[in-house]
Amino acid sequence: MASPESGSHSQGAVPDAQGDTPHRRVPRLGVVARGSAAEQRLRDTWETAPGWRGWLSTVDHKTIGLRYLVTAFLFLMVGGIEALIMRVQLARPDQTLLTPEQYNQLFTMHGVTMIFLYALPILSGFSNYLWPLVLGSRDMAFPRLNALSYWTFLFAGLLMYASFPLGEAANAGWFNYVPLANRAFNPGPNIDVYALGMVFLGASTTIGAANFVVTLFRMRAPGMSVNRLPVLVWGTLATSLANLVAVPAVSLAFFMLWLDRQFGTHFFDAVNGGRPLLWQHLFWMFGHPWVYAIVLPAMGIVSDALPTFCRRPLVGYAPVAISTMATMLMGFEVWIHHMFATGIATLALSFFGAASVVITVPSAVAVFAWLATIWTGRPVFRTPFLYFAAFIFLFVVGGVSGVMTAVVPLDWQLNETYFVVAHLHYVLLGINVFPVFGGLIYWFPKFTGRMMSERLGRWTFWIVFVGFNLGFFPMHVSGLLGMPRRIYTYSDGMGWNTANLLTSIGSFVFAIGVLLFVVNVLWSRRHGAVAGDNPWDAPTLEWSTPSPPPPYNFAVVPIVASMYPLWEDRLEDAKRRGLDEEAPTSARVPAADRVAQLRTASQADASPDGSADAREAAAADATLTRDAPVGEHDARRADNAAPNEEGRERGAAKEAHERSSLQRGFVLDQGREAFATTLLYARPEAILKMPGDSYAPLFLALAGLLLGIGLLLHAWWMAALAGLGGAIALIAWLWPERALGQTCAAPDAVRPAPEVPHG
Amino acid sequence: MADFDPSDVGALPVGSAGQRAGGWWGVWTLIATEAALFGYLIFSYLYLALDNAAQWPPDGLPKLAPGLLGTGLLLGSSVVVWAAEKLAARRHRIASAAALAVAIAMGGVFIAIQLHEWHDHPYGPATHLYGSLYFTITGFHLAHVAVGLLALAVMLVWVLLGYFDERRHAALTIGGAYWHFVDVVWLLIFATLYLSPYLIR
Amino acid sequence: AAAPLSYVVDAAGPAARPALWLVWGVGAVCVLVCLIVALLLVGALARRRPAREFGQLERSGRGVKWIYFGTALSVIALLGIVVAMLVALRAVSRPAVPTELAVRVTAYDWWWRIDYPASPDAPAFVTANELHIPVGVPVRIDLDSADVIHAFWVPALAGKTQAIPGQTNRQWLQADRPGVFRGQCTQFCGAQHAHMAFEVIAESPAAFQRWRAAQASTAAPVRDRLALRGQALFGQLCAGCHAVRGSGTTGQHAPDLTHLGSRRMLAAATLPNDAAHLRDWLRHTQSIKPGARMPDFDLPEPELSALMSYLATLK
Numbered sequence A: 001m002a003s004p005e006s007g008s009h010s011q012g013a014v015p016d017a018q019g020d021t022p023h024r025r026v027p028r029l030g031v032v033a034r035g036s037a038a039e040q041r042l043r044d045t046w047e048t049a050p051g052w053r054g055w056l057s058t059v060d061h062k063t064i065g066l067r068y069l070v071t072a073f074l075f076l077m078v079g080g081i082e083a084l085i086m087r088v089q090l091a092r093p094d095q096t097l098l099t100p101e102q103y104n105q106l107f108t109m110h111g112v113t114m115i116f117l118y119a120l121p122i123l124s125g126f127s128n129y130l131w132p133l134v135l136g137s138r139d140m141a142f143p144r145l146n147a148l149s150y151w152t153f154l155f156a157g158l159l160m161y162a163s164f165p166l167g168e169a170a171n172a173g174w175f176n177y178v179p180l181a182n183r184a185f186n187p188g189p190n191i192d193v194y195a196l197g198m199v200f201l202g203a204s205t206t207i208g209a210a211n212f213v214v215t216l217f218r219m220r221a222p223g224m225s226v227n228r229l230p231v232l233v234w235g236t237l238a239t240s241l242a243n244l245v246a247v248p249a250v251s252l253a254f255f256m257l258w259l260d261r262q263f264g265t266h267f268f269d270a271v272n273g274g275r276p277l278l279w280q281h282l283f284w285m286f287g288h289p290w291v292y293a294i295v296l297p298a299m300g301i302v303s304d305a306l307p308t309f310c311r312r313p314l315v316g317y318a319p320v321a322i323s324t325m326a327t328m329l330m331g332f333e334v335w336i337h338h339m340f341a342t343g344i345a346t347l348a349l350s351f352f353g354a355a356s357v358v359i360t361v362p363s364a365v366a367v368f369a370w371l372a373t374i375w376t377g378r379p380v381f382r383t384p385f386l387y388f389a390a391f392i393f394l395f396v397v398g399g400v401s402g403v404m405t406a407v408v409p410l411d412w413q414l415n416e417t418y419f420v421v422a423h424l425h426y427v428l429l430g431i432n433v434f435p436v437f438g439g440l441i442y443w444f445p446k447f448t449g450r451m452m453s454e455r456l457g458r459w460t461f462w463i464v465f466v467g468f469n470l471g472f473f474p475m476h477v478s479g480l481l482g483m484p485r486r487i488y489t490y491s492d493g494m495g496w497n498t499a500n501l502l503t504s505i506g507s508f509v510f511a512i513g514v515l516l517f518v519v520n521v522l523w524s525r526r527h528g529a530v531a532g533d534n535p536w537d538a539p540t541l542e543w544s545t546p547s548p549p550p551p552y553n554f555a556v557v558p559i560v561a562s563m564y565p566l567w568e569d570r571l572e573d574a575k576r577r578g579l580d581e582e583a584p585t586s587a588r589v590p591a592a593d594r595v596a597q598l599r600t601a602s603q604a605d606a607s608p609d610g611s612a613d614a615r616e617a618a619a620a621d622a623t624l625t626r627d628a629p630v631g632e633h634d635a636r637r638a639d640n641a642a643p644n645e646e647g648r649e650r651g652a653a654k655e656a657h658e659r660s661s662l663q664r665g666f667v668l669d670q671g672r673e674a675f676a677t678t679l680l681y682a683r684p685e686a687i688l689k690m691p692g693d694s695y696a697p698l699f700l701a702l703a704g705l706l707l708g709i710g711l712l713l714h715a716w717w718m719a720a721l722a723g724l725g726g727a728i729a730l731i732a733w734l735w736p737e738r739a740l741g742q743t744c745a746a747p748d749a750v751r752p753a754p755e756v757p758h759g
Numbered sequence B: 001m002a003d004f005d006p007s008d009v010g011a012l013p014v015g016s017a018g019q020r021a022g023g024w025w026g027v028w029t030l031i032a033t034e035a036a037l038f039g040y041l042i043f044s045y046l047y048l049a050l051d052n053a054a055q056w057p058p059d060g061l062p063k064l065a066p067g068l069l070g071t072g073l074l075l076g077s078s079v080v081v082w083a084a085e086k087l088a089a090r091r092h093r094i095a096s097a098a099a100l101a102v103a104i105a106m107g108g109v110f111i112a113i114q115l116h117e118w119h120d121h122p123y124g125p126a127t128h129l130y131g132s133l134y135f136t137i138t139g140f141h142l143a144h145v146a147v148g149l150l151a152l153a154v155m156l157v158w159v160l161l162g163y164f165d166e167r168r169h170a171a172l173t174i175g176g177a178y179w180h181f182v183d184v185v186w187l188l189i190f191a192t193l194y195l196s197p198y199l200i201r
Numbered sequence C: 001a002a003a004p005l006s007y008v009v010d011a012a013g014p015a016a017r018p019a020l021w022l023v024w025g026v027g028a029v030c031v032l033v034c035l036i037v038a039l040l041l042v043g044a045l046a047r048r049r050p051a052r053e054f055g056q057l058e059r060s061g062r063g064v065k066w067i068y069f070g071t072a073l074s075v076i077a078l079l080g081i082v083v084a085m086l087v088a089l090r091a092v093s094r095p096a097v098p099t100e101l102a103v104r105v106t107a108y109d110w111w112w113r114i115d116y117p118a119s120p121d122a123p124a125f126v127t128a129n130e131l132h133i134p135v136g137v138p139v140r141i142d143l144d145s146a147d148v149i150h151a152f153w154v155p156a157l158a159g160k161t162q163a164i165p166g167q168t169n170r171q172w173l174q175a176d177r178p179g180v181f182r183g184q185c186t187q188f189c190g191a192q193h194a195h196m197a198f199e200v201i202a203e204s205p206a207a208f209q210r211w212r213a214a215q216a217s218t219a220a221p222v223r224d225r226l227a228l229r230g231q232a233l234f235g236q237l238c239a240g241c242h243a244v245r246g247s248g249t250t251g252q253h254a255p256d257l258t259h260l261g262s263r264r265m266l267a268a269a270t271l272p273n274d275a276a277h278l279r280d281w282l283r284h285t286q287s288i289k290p291g292a293r294m295p296d297f298d299l300p301e302p303e304l305s306a307l308m309s310y311l312a313t314l315k
């Protein structure tokens, strides 16, 4: 299906007077077939150099996304192990496994790790990997910033852990209230490490957020108007906008704390007129938006993946998208609900209490949208779906306990007890960890080209689900029985023994589940069934690319005409045939049968001999589309694409742009190029020149790390040198390049003419 | 939503094109997050000041003259930077560079005034709460001015190297936007640190 | 009680009762919501459906009604919750009758100092870790902190309030019946946050008056020789931190020990107050409460018994 056009020179380019990068060009429509010379050229243009150089300098969003995912998952394991140690200590009353100081560092680092080094970074991983793919773009708006944000995250995480082996890790809880965190009560390096690490990490988060926002505003495939965005994109947009505004609060707070600690300023020092409560305000002005920031993208994962497994579009796309944004917006006006017990005036409390109750309305919208999607769909019980279904239930359990704590007089009892610990784990694991596990399984074939084992996955799911509830449900009970949080031990006779023992047992069951998950990933990466482009028969753009996607993502920039480009024709079929009318009862299949049907499919991947043939067969079974051959990309592509192409030929000109066009699209092949499109309607407005791989991000992040270490050790010369190095790296980075169309074409003595790859 | 017809797409600008450049959007995200940062600084100031029973500021009302002079300088420099951008876009290389040099000088004088004020105060950041706030807020701003000056200096070099013409000068637009932001923020800081003690008594 | 810090079975006073209603009322709504969602979810999963080819899709238009109904019902329930909250908040924000007694409670790492004001028949006095209140009347608590943030919480009597350095927070509590109610610091405050408890003892007004008068008195003079030696030791070793009113020791960094013997518990409700535990406390402070701001005093036996016999006089 090679097109005669493919590989030809671009047409309509308006050459510059000097024959240089043209100022304007009419982008050509065409096809770039897989395996064609044109495709190879794209690959050469976009591919990262092999070896360690490429490894350190790559700006490919897919690589960076995977790095985020792996790093954040490792942090989850580290934080999890810390929790398990705590659970051993708390399993029985009056245990002495840990000293109070050790316990305090463990629970603090557990919270810090989970909240800051796992929960958001893992979602950034998904978004980084997926955004350009779901948006039909070649990369993020700022590929090099993307690399910078990853390196900075990694170094900040390492910095925060630097003092852990010395027994000097942060120890004042993740929200780190002053004066406990101030010098007078915490003279060691513990808090300085945390403070500087947080300022550093804040930079990473902000950079990432800026990148997402600009990417969304500008880097969508033509035709992907705002009403066609995947919900993951809405979620990450909400998160990123919020982070831009909220992160400075916590960075500033930590910076002021560091000044208080190191230079004797008085921001939080009550003796000299400062106020400890300022810390709480700044922290929670950030902290509450943040807790939504670390779940909205995860909720987006569910909203996007659920339709695949329910064989129908999401119910109420617009309300769900709006409620995502509404949650985030309202999330800025409830921070006081973490401070109900600080002696704030009753009137203010009633406002913030009511606001905290009302904030559940958008959540209700989403919950009922998901329920309706399952109810009116035809669920296919594959492991990702199990996680998503469980998520709905856990979200509600966690959400309603949040409502209880939002009720001010009740919170005066619940506050700082294990009830809050139960709430936060139900929401954090329920709405973050469960969708993340589901999402990892769902996109695993895209990441690696292989499916995860369904049978092991099912076991894992049930162990995780049972372990989770066994572990965290009893925390509600211990909370209602008055158990305060952050106690390193408790005495017999408080009535908390049973609940704590159950929690500890459940924690370990859960951990075994996590372990199995890891085993599954490692095994399936090599031995899983080969997936093909679209093993789940999913509707969104990323599934139109090969698995794993080529470095340039899309051979041609696709043209999008609906939310579910890969389902378009079939959705119209369904509409035409009125499929929703009730079929006669005889045709109904009980759910159990359907499960059985799928189970046969899932057994295939456990085929005893690992022979290639058996796996190939398994692959065919493992996919949801039984009719399409798997593993032969082009054949499948042809199948998928055929209706589009035919429709194009057959239909009137008008119909042409009512359909998405994925095979035929804009050919951007004069170097690393991507489209800039308009904000609302995604009309092409410029052809962007994308920067190539670069060491500058790594150097800049390293400079940041050295700056942090210098400040920590009071090695001012080191800090100054690092600052200088950073400035140089930054200037080099920003230096205008003619190849990127940043300088005028007039020949200049300083830089050689850029290389524009011509076919 | 109106559907889009691919055959309608005409000639598009290629590369970094003024307000359609990625960096233009990028600098706005930077400005948004920095604006929030200064917002929180001012919030902290007001939160701590309004609640403080003692005399505020402890060493008497701030002198207005240097602050006003600085304000004038910064706002003036904004206009000059704007002019520099326009000049570069008309390929007046030298004039544009000269304008940038003037702006840098104005910024430099602003920094000098500020440092002089710092020096004049009998208190330091650790003396009392007001000192902590005063030095931190002005220090933050000063750091931004310094970064802005560095940016202007780099832009000056680029102008002299003849990088820009009427089509390609996004770097100046972007750098200029940052400088304008630094200047506008100063107005808020001036109002908070210098004017509000006169008003809120 | 089986769970001395529980607040879900019983509330012993009007400042805690609204929360009891709320925990059950709002809790019931919440459990109901969970059950409904669970049922809908199970229903949605198990429902029979018309058989269809895998590749076929369902039509997209259906299901939006769910959002309308679900959200509308939720809004009604939520508004109910808001109203209940406002009513309860009003009820607990201030007592029905003005408080006559105001006690100042100052949180220290990791114990509580309690200041009673002067009354017509007794001067002001200081005690620690044991708060006595008369039954049936509201008592105001003025909360301070001497170091970091702590929180004052007696679940059976009232919700919690943070004790924040630099500001005085107020709350009130009232016991409707006599009894011993356990309290606990609930804001993380460092090494011994776990062992920063206290007790509130509610007693009849008459008993309370008697207790108050006794506490206001200074320590009885010591006559016993052994105890006198102990007193001297106390002056050397302990007086820098502890005070015993009437004996000339005035330390301010630690619990006032004038009437140590009158307390039920030791070391912020960590140990029962009897001779064996007291001795243990003196010798192994740092293993009982690692990090506590009092060193171990592992004295030779004669000195220890002298000290013990002196402490035994502090009734």
Ligand code: HEA
Pocket (backbone or CB within 6 Å): A175, A291, A292, A294, A295, A337, A338, A356, A357, A359, A360, A363, A364, A367, A395, A396, A397, A398, A399, A400, A401, A402, A403, A405, A406, A407, A411, A414, A415, A416, A420, A423, A424, A427, A428, A431, C029, C030, C033, C037, C074, C077, C078
């Ligand atoms: C993962 C993120 C996350 C999410 C999504 C939420 C969601 C919510 N949280 Fe939570 N919260 C945390 C993370 C999160 N929280 C953390 C980490 C803490 C502890 C911090 C610390 O102290 O360490 C905390 C603490 C916390 C507190 C402070 C408690 C205390 O310290 O005393 C409060 C108080 O109001 C609160 C409220 C809420 C509310 C009202 C919601 C709502 O958004 C929930 C909305 C959802 C639903 C309610 C379910 C769906 C709705 C329906 C099905 C409709 C019908 C429902 C009803 C009629 C009730 N949270």
Ligand code: HEA
Pocket (backbone or CB within 6 Å): A076, A077, A078, A079, A080, A081, A083, A084, A086, A087, A107, A108, A110, A111, A112, A114, A115, A118, A119, A172, A173, A174, A175, A421, A424, A425, A428, A429, A432, A433, A471, A484, A485, A486, A487, A488, A503, A507, A508, A510, A511, A512, A514, A515
């Ligand atoms: C995303 C966030 C997240 C996650 C996933 C978790 C996961 C867990 N948390 Fe966490 N928790 C928080 C966020 C989170 N927590 C926060 C914010 C706090 C508040 C901190 C503060 O107060 O400052 C907190 C506090 C907190 C406490 C209260 C401490 C206290 O107040 O004293 C407890 C106590 O039990 C606890 C337990 C657990 C357990 C058992 C898990 C388990 O889910 C962990 C499961 C284990 C793993 C994921 C490890 C993976 C497994 C292996 C590597 C295999 C090893 C295998 C075996 C030994 C079998 N957490």
Ligand code: CUA
Pocket (backbone or CB within 6 Å): C107, C110, C149, C150, C151, C185, C186, C187, C188, C189, C190, C192, C193, C194, C196
């Ligand atoms: Cu005091 Cu916790």
Ligand SMILES: [Cu+2]
Pocket (backbone or CB within 6 Å): A287, A288, A291, A334, A335, A337, A338
């Ligand atoms: Cu919150």
